[in-house]
Amino acid sequence: MTDLSSHVHDAARRSRSAATTLRSVPRATKDAALHAMADAVVERRDEILAANALDVDGARAAGTSDHIIDRLRLDADRISQMADGTREVAALADPVGEVVRGSTLANGLLVRQLRVPIGVVGMIYEGRPNVTADAAAICLKAGNAVLLRGSGSAGRSNAAIAEILRDAVASVGLPADAVQALDASDRSSATALMRARGLVDLVIPRGGAGLIQTVVTQSQVPVIETGTGNVHVYVDADADLDMALEIVLNSKTQRTSVCNAAESVLVHKAVADELLPRLVPALRARDVTIHGDAAFAAHDEAVVAATEEDWETEYLSLDLAARVVDSFGDAVEHIRRYSSGHTEAIVTRSLATAQRFTEAVDAAAVMVNASTRFTDGGELGMGAEIGISTQKLHARGPMGLTEMTTTTYVVTGDGHVR
Template sequence: MSAPQNSPVIETAHRAKAAAATLAPLPRTARDTALLAVADALTARTEEIVAANAKDVAKARAAGTADGIVDRLTLTPERIGAIASDVRDVVALPDPVGEVVRGSTLPNGLDLRQIRVPLGVVGIIYEARPNVTVDAAALCLKSGNAVLLRGSSSAYASNTALVGVLRDAVEGAGLPADAVQLVPGESRESVKELMRARGLVDVLIPRGGASLIRTVVEESTVPVIETGVGNCHVYVDELADLDTAVDILVNSKAQRPSVCNAAETVLVHEGIAEAFLPRAVEALAKAGVTVHGDEAWQRASGDVVPATEEDWGTEYLSYDIAAAVVPSLDDAVAHIRKWTSGHTEAIVTRDTDAARRFTALVDSTAVMVNASTRFTDGSQFGFGAEIGISTQKLHARGPMGLPELTSTKYVVTGDGHIRG
């Protein structure tokens, strides 16, 4: 089912498509100048943005919204300053547009080049984090794309103010204001219309919880890059160093439990379980983590909650972790294959053969060897920034930096060549 062709959402998408055509051939200097203007405007209009954000925060508090979500929603002058700084960091990143991916001169003399080009119109559907509004717009502009932003209704006043600032800055720098647009409407119908705007919107990227991502993936007629759900595992091998294993486990789970690259399950080889489990339970308890464990973990501590079948598939995003003892590395791999969301898995071991086998058998976006799952992140990988972490296999996989916001086209140059 397609969206009504005269709806405000579709009209917005048409304007974005026209803006994208203008953006695509512009040089890097034009896009960077616009981004610097955006950073300056965010700083200059901080008071206006904070006032708009206060309306959303008051509304959230009145509705009894959890403190953690209210905190993610809140914009302060310091946070806006940090967002502006992030935009300036994006300016300094290498420009992917026009990069030659590969090229050669064919035997018949034709010059063949595959070059990076913008995707076109990128739609972002996301939840109550207004910083995403600026992050996504900056990355899309840097890579030559127009962006349609559809945040949650809980951040509508904040996003309206931010997009107003962005549009004014972009237009003042000589780029089309419609390169950055807020999708009109606060109802679910506007989201559905965006998801049906095939031919106008080139790709949708959902950022948020499992329910949001599943809805966009299953109901959209526009191509979708699936992001973010993270049922991540740490496997402690029989030949793991105990101190290293404890440190990696606690960091993977408790350093920031509400993000997609936090560990949700720990698997321990039975050959090391007797020595490791008591230490792990104690360290996790000190970090405030509740263990949902199998019988072996329950025997190690009376504080362990019995695990259910549901626990193995749960992305807790909290100070909880599922835990099991497995007979072998292959059993750990089998468990991961059954329950993983394909985000990040880690092995802790001093056995290079075990590490090599684990990385070969586990098919996830990132596989860590003796390192925390928390490193699966665009900035940690040295990409400078990311639009999200793709857990699918087509077009992009893993942290998506600027190159992943481009496609390619072939430029073939001849000298009167005709095919015989």
């Protein structure tokens, strides 16, 4: 075992000890820790911003693309949002101890299924140092210790945030090792985390397709897969076109570097002649490059001819694949073929069509007459989120407190024997 691998496994052992303590900590103490974390992030904002500036400068010098730098960059507002998200988690009900179901059997045995912490959660993530605070808050409230392995590009930011959070946790008498940031200077630390079976209970990757695929295929620790977002907006024949225009623009341009941003728009042919003369200029006015079919190209010579690769691409930029479809069925078939199972949206005034869409489309989140940007734990009332799961086991969609618990069956008898 290399020195770095040994360091990771030692950290995992400290996390396991902290997790043992957290299992029985009452809500009031956990909430006090969360409020201390939120306050500390704001009070020590200058430390975080100084570290982040170094990371951003390093990313620019390395030729990192603008959308990645956008994910990496912190400012006073984003730090305030981190703190607000932590306070929102504190305000949520504690899932630990919740009775999922219970009954008394015919023989008198009392059976209860209770929510309990998972234990030690490992996070492997790219860019976005706000994930450090979000993951720490959610894991701690759910009674888990967290091992944070961010990307090297955000190494200074993550280390600064984690140290501030550790001090806050310790200030209320909880073990600082409930939150630990791992060295991100070498890829072997991520490998060691993925191989820490028996020390780490769950690994969650959050980032690009390459990172997620690597963790899913190489981890010896159970994984919750957070997927890429090849997200579609379908404008139906019965759509309110004013609404459709606003939803497409918001889904695509409100923030482009996130997984819930739209990457394709499908327009029913029945409304194409009326919508496209408005939609194409509106997108171009916001500097969107449209990769479209002939119908879209007819409205602007700057439209790039769409290829098979465009339908498959999560751009994370001001690019949008676009086509006109002949029918509802064609739209659903297109989505089934190219969707990553993250978020899909329909704009329609028909309740029947909306229901058909929600039944036919297989995704973690389906939006009806709403922007795809609402697939977000904070927007859906979960406080912060630890990621958006696109798998189907245990957790799917935005993962909040409940998704960071497992269950235990508690069976109570009175001398019962079988």
